[in-house]
Amino acid sequence: MSYRAFFALTREPFSSDLALHEILQTPELIAVKERFDYTLRIGAMALITGDIGSGKSTALRYAIGQLHPSEYATFYLTASSGSILELYRQILSELGLHSAGTSRATLTKLIKREIQELVLGKKMKVALVIDEASLLRLDVFQELHTLTQFEGDSKPYLPILLAGQSLLIDKLSYRSSQPLASRIVARSHLEGVNHQDMEQYLRHHLSIAGVKKNLFDQAAITAIHQGSGGLFRRANHLARGALIAAAKEQSMTVTAEHVRLASTEIF
Numbered sequence: 283m284s285y286r287a288f289f290a291l292t293r294e295p296f297s298s299d300l301a302l303h304e305i306l307q308t309p310e311l312i313a314v315k316e317r318f319d320y321t322l323r324i325g326a327m328a329l330i331t332g333d334i335g336s337g338k339s340t341a342l343r344y345a346i347g348q349l350h351p352s353e354y355a356t357f358y359l360t361a362s363s364g365s366i367l368e369l370y371r372q373i374l375s376e377l378g379l380h381s382a383g384t385s386r387a388t389l390t391k392l393i394k395r396e397i398q399e400l401v402l403g404k405k406m407k408v409a410l411v412i413d414e415a416s417l418l419r420l421d422v423f424q425e426l427h428t429l430t431q432f433e434g435d436s437k438p439y440l441p442i443l444l445a446g447q448s449l450l451i452d453k454l455s456y457r458s459s460q461p462l463a464s465r466i467v468a469r470s471h472l473e474g475v476n477h478q479d480m481e482q483y484l485r486h487h488l489s490i491a492g493v494k495k496n497l498f499d500q501a502a503i504t505a506i507h508q509g510s511g512g513l514f515r516r517a518n519h520l521a522r523g524a525l526i527a528a529a530k531e532q533s534m535t536v537t538a539e540h541v542r543l544a545s546t547e548i549f
C-alpha cells in the first residue's frame with residue numbers, strides 16, 4: 283500500500299504546486315504583500331531576501347496573484363548570472379517582444395517604449411519582478427536603473443521587486459549599484475519560522491492533502507522544526523519523508539524517529 287493510501291492523502295503532500303488560495307497567509311507573507319503594494323503605488327523598488335526555501339517566491343506569487351489583471355501588468359522572471367543583454371532579452375520576451383538587436387541602447391529603448399505604451403496607452407500599472415536576483419552580476423546592477431528612468435527620471439512607471447538570498451544586499455551595497463539601490467523604499471527578510479508556526483504550517487499542508495488530523499506527534503514536529511531550521515522547503519522534504527517512513531512501519535503516528543530516518547535521505 284502506498285503511503286498516500288495508508289494516510290488517506292488525496293494528493294502528494296507538502297508539494298510546491300500550490301494554488302493561490304492554498305497559500306498559508308502567514309504574517310510574514312502579509313508583510314511582504316504590503317511592502318509589495320506600497321512599492322507599486324509609488325513606483326519604486328523593493329527587496330525581499332531570505333534563505334533558500336524560506337517562502338520568497340511563494341510570497342511574490344501571492345502578492346502578484348492579488349493584483350487585478352485588468353489593472354496590473356506584472357512581469358515575473360527568474361534571474362541568471364548572464365549579462366545585462368541576456369536580462370534585457372528575458373524582459374523583452376516577458377513583454378511578448380523579440381529583437382535581434384545586440385546593443386543595450388536598442389533593447390532598453392524597446393523595453394521602455396513598451397512600458398510607456400502599457401502605462402500611457404493602455405492605462406495599466408506595470409511591475410517587474412526579478413526572482414533569484416542575488417544571481418545577477420554587479421555590472422547588471424550597475425546598469426539596471428536606466429530601465430526605470432522615464433522623462434528625465436520624473437515618471438515612476440516601472441516599479442521593480444527584487445527577491446533573492448542575502449547576498450543580494452551585499453551586491454546592492456557596492457558603490458556601482460548605488461543608482462539602483464537608492465530607489466529601494468521597502469525591504470522584507472524572511473527567516474525560518476518558530477516552532478508554533480511550523481506546527482501550523484505542517485497542519486496546513488496536511489489539510490490541503492485532505493487530512494484534517496495532525497499525523498505528527500510533538501517530538502516529530504520539534505524534529506522537523508529543528509532539522510529544517512524553520513525553512514519551509516526543507517520542512518516539506520522532512521515531513522514527506524517521515525510520512526513515508528511511518529507508513530512503511532504501518533504507524534498512523536509520525537514520530538521523531540521517522541523524521542530522523544527521513545533526514546538521512548536529504549541534504
Ligand SMILES: Nc1ncnc2c1ncn2[C@@H]1O[C@H](COP(=O)(O)OP(=O)(O)O)[C@@H](O)[C@H]1O
Nearest residue numbers: 297298305306334335336337338339340514515
Ligand atoms: N505561505 C506558504 N504557504 C504554504 N506553503 C508555503 C508557503 N511558503 C512556502 N511554502 C512551501 O515552501 C516551499 C518553498 O517556498 P519558496 O517560496 O519556493 O521559497 P524560496 O523562494 O524562498 O526559496 C514551497 O514550494 C511551498 O511548498
Ligand SMILES: [Mg+2]
Nearest residue numbers: 338339340413
Ligand atoms: Mg524562490
